[in-house]
Amino acid sequence: MFCKKSTLFTILAAMLYFTFAGSVQAQDMAQRGNVENLIRGNSVIITAPLRASGVMGSPYFTDAWLAADIHLNNGQVLEDVRSRYNIWSDAIEVVHRADTLQLSEVLVRGFTFIMPGGNEISFQNRIGVMPGEFGRNAYLQVLHSGEQAGVYKRHSRVIREAQQGASGFGFVERHDSLEPREMLLFKDENGEFHRVRLNRRNVLRLFGDHSNAIRDYARQNNLDFSSERDFVRLVQHYNTLL
Helix, strand or coil: CHHHHHHHHHHHHHHHHHHHHHHHHHHHHHHHHHHHHHHCCCEEECCCCHHHHCCECCCECCCCCEEEEEEECCCCEEEEEEEEEECCCCEEEEEECCEEEEECCCCEEEEEEECCCCCEEEEEECCCCCCCCCCCCCEEEEEEECCCCEEEEEEEEEEECCCCEEECCEEECCCCEEEEEEEEEEECCCCCEEECCCCHHHHHHHCHHHHHHHHHHHHHCCCCCCCHHHHHHHHHHHHHHC
């Protein structure tokens, strides 16, 4: 009886192993297929990352490779692709075999990272939507996307040049460094983007004829005009007034 149970357990274990292994292999193959479809004719192999040139600091939104759902301009959505956002190059990067590939912004409409813990962070391609004064940045982080008004954030990196000099212990070598910059943006009901300066006067000015209602809502809910999170709440309320 013991031998029969042992044999049955061995068979079940083997079946579970091969089922699990097959499932993992299928997922890996599906991801590779997604990447193949994504990069065909529209990618650049990164051969010299910025950090390799002696510049200190990270060019990435986060250094970790994260699962991302990538939305293409042709309407296709590729799920769970290992990716990271290179803010310096303003491009999303994916892993493909032994290479890191940088995808053309012409191909990508936007992407959503699945962060550790399940939180999602989305970016939208602004090309064709927000031309001009905000430079070449292609992607904006979506903080709130309402039916009419929304809140977005532009991330960028600037190089701060090192100041060479000497100390009491001799010449000190310093390196250029990457410094993060952020710009908060408000998209009004006409689709126009405005830079947000988080103070009472500038925030209320964004809401035009509804500024009094927004001021009252802020007072009733004890909201801080210098808080990014509270500004998002104000825009959410603004959408209910339109």
